[in-house]
Amino acid sequence: MTHALRAAAFTADSQRAAWHDRALWFVRRRRDDAARSVAEWEELREHAARIKDDALARLPELLEQFEAAATARGAVVHWGADAAAHNRIVEDILRGRGATRVVKSKSMLTEECRLNEHLERRGIEVVDTDLGERIVQLRGEPPSHIVLPAIHLRKEEVGELFHRELGTAAGLSDPVELTAAARRDLRGAFLSAEAAITGVNFAIAESGGIVVCTNEGNADLGTAVAPLHIACMGIDKIIPRIADLGVFTRLLARSATGQPITAYTSHMHGPRSGGELHIVIVDNGRSRLLAQPRYRRALACIRCGACLNTCPVYRRSGGHSYDTVVPGPIGSILAPSRQPARYASLPYACTMCGSCSDVCPVKIDLHGQLLQWRRDLVAAGHAPAAGAITARLAAAVLRYPRLYAAAGWAARLLLRRAPGLTARSIPAWSHWRELPVAPPRSFREQMRDRRRG
Amino acid sequence: MGDREQIIARLRGIAGPAAAPRPDSVLHAAAGAEDSAGERRPHFVAMLEAAGGQALDIGDGAAAIVALSELAQRIGAERWRSIARGLEADRTGGSPVADLDFWVADGEFGVAENGAVWVPCQTAEHRAALFLAQHVALVLTAGHLVRDMHEAYARANIAAQAFGVFIAGPSKTADIEQSLVIGAHGPRSLTVIFRQ
Secondary structure, eight states: OOHHHHHHHHHTSHHHHHHHHHHHHHHHHHHHHHHHTOTTHHHHHHHHHHHHHHHHHTHHHHHHHHHHHHHHTTOEEEEESSHHHHHHHHHHHHHHTTOOEEEEOOOHHHHHTTHHHHHHHTTOEEEEOSHHHHHHHHHTOOOSSSSSTTTTSOHHHHHHHHHHHTOOOTTOOOHHHHHHHHHHHHHHHHHHOSEEEEOOSEEETTTTEEEEEESSOHHHHHHHHSSEEEEEEEGGGEESOTTHHHHHHHHHHHHHTSOSSOSEEEEEOSOOTTOEEEEEEEOTTHHHHHTOTTTGGGGGOOOOOHHHHHOHHHHHHOGGGGOSSSOHHHHHHHHHHHOTTTTTTGGGSOOOOOHHHHHOTTOOOHHHHHHHHHHHHHHTTOSOHHHHHHHHHHHHHHHOHHHHHHHHHHHHHHHHHOHHHHHHHSHHHHTTSOOOOOOSSOHHHHHHHHHHO | OOHHHHHHHHHHTOOOOOOOOOOOSOOOOOOOTTSSHHHHHHHHHHHHHHTTOEEEEOOSTHHHHHHHHHHHHHTTOSSEEEOSTTOOEEEOTTOOGGGOSEEEEEOSEEETTTTEEEEEEOSHHHHHHHHHSSEEEEEEETTOEESSHHHHHHHSOTTSSSEEEEEOSSOEEOTTTTOOEEOSSSOSEEEEEEEO
16 A cells, blocks of 8 residues: 555545644744754754764774673663564563563654564553553554654544543543643553663763653653663664764754753663663664665664654655654655565655755755655666556657657647546546646747747 | 674674764854853743743752742642752651652753753662652752753763753643643653752
């Protein structure tokens, strides 16, 4: 199924689609205000891009440095080549401590590895504690955005969900009261958890520390109370130095939500007293992306979500239409590297407006990579058949001026005399668009007249 | 071959671009309002308030303790404790950390550009209380403000303890329809107290 077909389900509710578009555009505007408030913003982006490029170029060396430093501080470092290895490692750590109640803060990596399903099948209860993540967990669906997991839902739907699952009053839809209900419900989970799983925003090679950024404080509550902390990170989370955090903490929240910094920026070096800290470093396809020169910079991504918020296609089609863990422009680059056939339509969910590349805090050439994916997917035979035939036809017509003139004449005639037939003959195109009005004369005819006149 | 060796070998086998010169991580920021020492504090307070926090000035000695008790009363705190230097007080009545209404501790310095306060935690109790208490106050010595996060990381020794955190305002979320709600899981209010 293509992105366009899945998006149709979302856009069928035009009011919701319009609301979704406005809500994300609001976040995008907040990001613009935050970026403009920093005079050296462009310089910051340039620094961040160079630091990430340096880190990606020295990845094996930095990972080993990180492992040694983290181990010296009392953390236990594990390595997982793929999702299955990651899930097995986490399961083994939990089983070793007899832990069956786990709180988890937001981690796109554990979503990618489908850790919750894996653990729950084995009798380990995982409670997602980020409010948006908790909402989608209770609904049994994946997040639709990497920073705002439940942005596709209206407050009335959350109210119905909480009425059913948490016993709040029927008809309650006030965000303040709904948040309070979730707070009451999750407090118990925090206090009785035997282990806390978190993601990692930045892993510092020189100090062996990890940094986790949240607004809710849920990662901190979990790790401060539970005796066992498991932090899961992709190999791309490494930064070389502590001082680099100055650059990234200034960029991350401003790009994500327009805040100058998240409410909590937590630095963990080793386990808390009397506790355990395990860090799981995961590849799961990242090294494959790194080996592709045209796409390697996609690994510089710090998961701020700015490219999603600004994307005219994402805003109007909703995160679930991408059918990937990470949706939007960055997701449309990452997904085809894993399963090219399945995700061949994603690089086409793009207008080539380039806004994503303009807002990216680490200067990934997002729209350039999406265009590159179209070329590579066509070359690999994954292009939609209709598109390939059209492209070949267009190439032939454009090569011969007389054929081009004749085709133009025929198209104008058809559009005037038989618009219905024209539309039906190109359903994939005309289903989503209105046919243009045929001009009485072609551009070439107009030019000829002008020169004569 | 284990996963570790497999990953490292795979990464070593990738011919990346030639190494570029190591980039700077500290920017020489453009001059801004938060530059002059006089402007730094109003800027910090404005950013703190934008993050949902509030600032409070208290005197020193006995007057400071009285001011702290008044703050506790204003926010309706019955069980509270202060471990801030010179402002120690224990009104917990033996309650566990999870049941505290209010927790007061020292912050090391504030960051003018975003209203955050650096809080290194030496004890597990302190670490837990910062997030479990219903309300939190952080005490700053007047003048202990840096300009931005570059200065902040130069000054904070983040690797000196197992846990240290920049706190900017109370716990918050906007996960339901982008409506900002203060007090998600952690503290419902965050006061930065300036002492002389």
